[in-house]
Each structure stands twice: as structure tokens, then as C-alpha cells.
Amino acid sequence: MVELSPASSRRRADEILTSVRQMCDPLLREAVTSLPDPLCLMGGYHFGWWDVTGAPTLAASGKSLRPALTVCAAVACGAAPHTALSAAAAVELVHNFTLLHDDIMDADRARRGRPTVWTVWGTADAMLLGDALHALAVRVLVTDLPTHIATSAVARLERAVIEMCRGQHEDCLFGNGRRAHVADYARMAMGKTGSLMGCACALGALCAKADVATVAAMDTFGRELGMAFQFVDDLMGIWGDPAVTGKPADDLTHRHMSLPVVAALDSGTSAARELATMYRTASVDAARAAALVESAGGRQWTQQHAEQRVREAIAALSDPIAAEDLVALAHLASRRDK
């Protein structure tokens, strides 16, 4: 295939994300506005449509990467984009349900440049909104999809939810400076991020009535891409610009065992030993820790492995030319800055 230049690949990926967001938005709004108040208000706030009073805002929405994966997977399997929109919306609802719950567990106060739902309405209401979005996601699938596709899609989605719960549990363990190795980290990231991205792609293939092998290949593609995405997320948790990402780059302050840290600690260097000592104390000097991670090779290792995962994702595709848009999304995952 003729590979796009990084700049045109990036442009293409941005076009896809914008276009899928526009296609999915009405379905998401229909689902969320069907909720009883105040869950409806909180949901619209969380998705960036409204302020805390329900007045329309121009706040940033999510990237819509997962719905884009679902739609592009369906297209790569020969279906029209609209056949996969309900599945795309369901995946986005599940993603947001987990964000709401994770923000409580991780005590994260900002998302997309705004206070998180739990800081505005309290943890109980944020938990309930998450539970309600989970329910909505499943309802969208069984209401909108043909029966036999719906049941397969629901089974896959709930399997992904359970894997995400396992991954988030492991991530919480890593959150307090507890030692983790690269293999532990990879297992966690596959659960926390890979599983839903794999599911997003598999659901697109299911909606396109693809055969079992193709659905499995799409799942693998999404999982590998999800790993790359998580690795880059971890880089941004240290070196990201909060004005661009919408959230603070405070992973080191919180002694989070993100991949650059884990890789640095596994490096056997003197920087690794200094970093390990620092992580055992209650307060971490973030600038010094970042320099140590970098000099121990953790930053470069993480970036290289993100790119390796993208190559593996693309290798899983039986026909990367037909899946050109998926390839553009995969490259975006390893080269993004937000």
C-alpha cells in the first residue's frame, strides 16, 4: 500500500474522528436525554454538551476514538458507516461509564479541562450516572441492532467490561508506588484499555456481518492499538501539556506505576535506583523524577513500544488497504499529544 505521510495520516485521522463524532452525537444525546433528572443533566455535563445548570456549552467532548474504531472497522469489512453507529454509541457509553467510576477511584478532579462529575455532584451521584450509562449502552444494542447481532455484541461488550474491571483493579494497586514489572503493567493495560478498543473494533465487524476470523482479527487490532494508546497516555501523564490534554500531568507526584516508570525501574541503571528510592518516600519531586525516568530510558522505551504495538495492530489486519482509515487511527494513537 502507499503509506500516507505522518501529516496526512494525522489529518485523515482527525477528519474521521470529527465525522464519526457528528454521526454518533445524535444517538448519544438521545440515549442520555432519556435518563431521568438529575442523571440526564449530569450526563450532558459529563459529555461536554452543557454546563452544570444545563445551558449549552462549547466544552471539549471526548476524542471519540472508540466509536471511530467501530465505524471504521465496519467500513473495512465492507459495510456502510451507519450500520455500526448504534454499536459505536454503545461503546462510547461504556467508555464514559468507566471514566466516571475511575475518576472517583483515582480521585481525579479534572477531565477534558473541567471539574469531574464527582467533584460537582458528589461520589454517589457520579457512581449512579456511571451505572446508568452502562445500562444505556446495553439498551442501545438490544434496541437498535438485529436480534442475533445484538446478543453477540452484548456478550462481547460485557466481557470487555469485566476485563476492564480487572484492569482498573490492577491499576489501583499500581497507584501507590507499589512495585510493578513490565509484564504486570502489560496485563493491566490490556484489561483497562485494550479490551474495550478490541471490543469496539469487533463490534464494527459484527455489525458488518463479518466472519468469525475477521471479528477476531479486528479484536486483536483494537487491543494492540489500545495498548499503544495507553502507553502514549502514560507519556502524557508525565510530559503532557495540561492545556492541551485537559488534565494535569501529575502521575509522578502521585507515584503512579505508569509504563515509563516501570520500564525505568526495570532498567538496572543508577537512575533506576534513585527513582526507586524516591518512589518509596511519600513526596516525589516530579521534575527530578521525570529526568530520572528519561535518563533510565523509560521515555524512549515507552515510545518505541507504542510504535511496536501499532505495527502489530496493523499486522493483524488481513487487508490494510481496505482498512486505510483504521491504519490512520492506529498511527494517531502513537503520535497524539492529547
Place this chain on the structure above:
Amino acid sequence: MVELSPASSRRRADEILTSVRQMCDPLLREAVTSLPDPLCLMGGYHFGWWDVTGAPTLAASGKSLRPALTVCAAVACGAAPHTALSAAAAVELVHNFTLLHDDIMDADRARRGRPTVWTVWGTADAMLLGDALHALAVRVLVTDLPTHIATSAVARLERAVIEMCRGQHEDCLFGNGRRAHVADYARMAMGKTGSLMGCACALGALCAKADVATVAAMDTFGRELGMAFQFVDDLMGIWGDPAVTGKPADDLTHRHMSLPVVAALDSGTSAARELATMYRTASVDAARAAALVESAGGRQWTQQHAEQRVREAIAALSDPIAAEDLVALAHLASRRDK
């Protein structure tokens, strides 16, 4: 119909609960043990099968009222009990998902005579276990039921979850001495308790391939019974014996707006005024408050309305003779002590 005496109705209800628990237990265990650790361990602890280390215990399980409603509704519609067992297990899984989350929100430290999951493993893991049980419930339905029944059942179950989220939100509002009236209370209780009991019965009818009118009638039966159940729960929250119920009778201490309190406050008596004053202060004398609720008529009013709801539940049944076991369960709901 020849009505059973209260004692034989009670005996029959206990037999049904025991028998359904035995039938459902393998399905529940199969579902929970499919979870990755530590969610599996926490799930088995929550269901009363194991202690915190995973060793078998003889701890009390739940009453299994909801699964019994599902199975008895299917039987009342002419089906064999086993046709509804998966639906019964799914309803029980959803019920337990909401218990896990509610215990966190309400800061309840004891359930079924043991420490709640969040007090043992922390709130993050308890949230994750709740999310995972929600996912398992849906997965059981789409895996075990015929496709066309599965999608209807899932849609109903998720509708009930959303109603429960709304009800729990309202219940949290009533939790801090904030004034509520009987109509507010009834709306909350229908969401929090009525919706899932209605769904439990409707799913039983769906599994029995009942017609739309019968499914709707079963939903009404379950909702009315659920209201009665919640009213009696509120009586036990003040006058229950913790040794029998497995949880403290501390609703008044926490200034909870339970139905006996709401009814007492709406009575216009001098006891109501004294109770209202007491509820506005930070510390409530539980014994004095209980006496005031009783002398304002709140206790009697609640018991009478529980019985009224049971009559309305039974009136919704097209053939109470065929539904004899449902009638026994309905009477149990208004006469139980745990």
C-alpha cells in the same frame, strides 16, 4: 380460592425461597467464579459462600426473593421452573450489584451480619465488583436465553437498573433529614425497590412466553409487592432486631426519611412537630424518635399501607389460584421480620 392461613402461607413462602435458592445457586456460582481474581473472591464473600480468604462458610445468603419471584411468575404462566432459572440468576446478580454500590453510598458497614465488601476491600474494589456483577447479569441473559427472549429481557432489566439509579439518588437526598412527603417517598421506593421486583416477575413471564398483557400484569404485581417489601424494610430499619435482620436498626440515628418517619411528619400531630424539630438537629435520640413516630401513627400507617400494596399486587394477577406461590411470596413481603 381457598386462602392459606398466615402460618401455612409463611411456611410455603419459606419452602419456595429455599427451593429456588438451591436451584439458582449453581448458576450464580458459575457466573461469579468466572470472574478474574480478586473480583471472584470478593463476589463469593459478598454472596456469603466464602470468608475473606476464600474458605467456605455458612454465612447467611440473601433471601432470594427476587429469583423466587421470577421462577414463580414463570410457573404461574404455565412454564417449568427451570425455564426461568437464568433470568432469576440475572435478576439476583443485578440486585447484588446495586447492594454493593448502595452500601458504599450509604456508608453501610454491615450486611447479612457481616462487614460489607467496601469495608473489607475498600470502595474502589467494591465499585468494580458491582460493575462486574452488572455485566455478568446481562451476559447470563444473552448467553442462556433464546435470542428473541434475551433481547426483551435485557431491555427490561436495564430499564429497571436506570429506574433504580433514579430511586437511589432520591433515597440519598432523603438520607440527611431533608423533608420528604409521602408522594416523594412512594416515587423513590418504586424506583429503588419496585422496579426490579416488577422486572423479576416480568422476566419470569417472558421466559414462559406469556403474552404482552400477562407480562405487564406480572410487572405490576412485582412492583406493588416491592413497595410493600420496602415499607416493611423501613419498619425494620427502626424496630427490627439486628440479630435477625443482620443489619443495625439505625434509620432514626441517621435521620433517614423512611416511610414511618415521613408518614409521622405528615400527620399534623404534636408528636410530628417534636419529631420535625428533633430531625433538624444533628443528633437524634433514637428511642424518643421511635416513640414519636409510633404515637404520630407512622408505624401503623406504614404497616397498613404495606398490606394494602399486597392486596393491590394480588389484584393484578389474572388468576391468583394458578399464582398461589406468588401470593404466598406477596404475603411474606408484608409479614416478614428479616
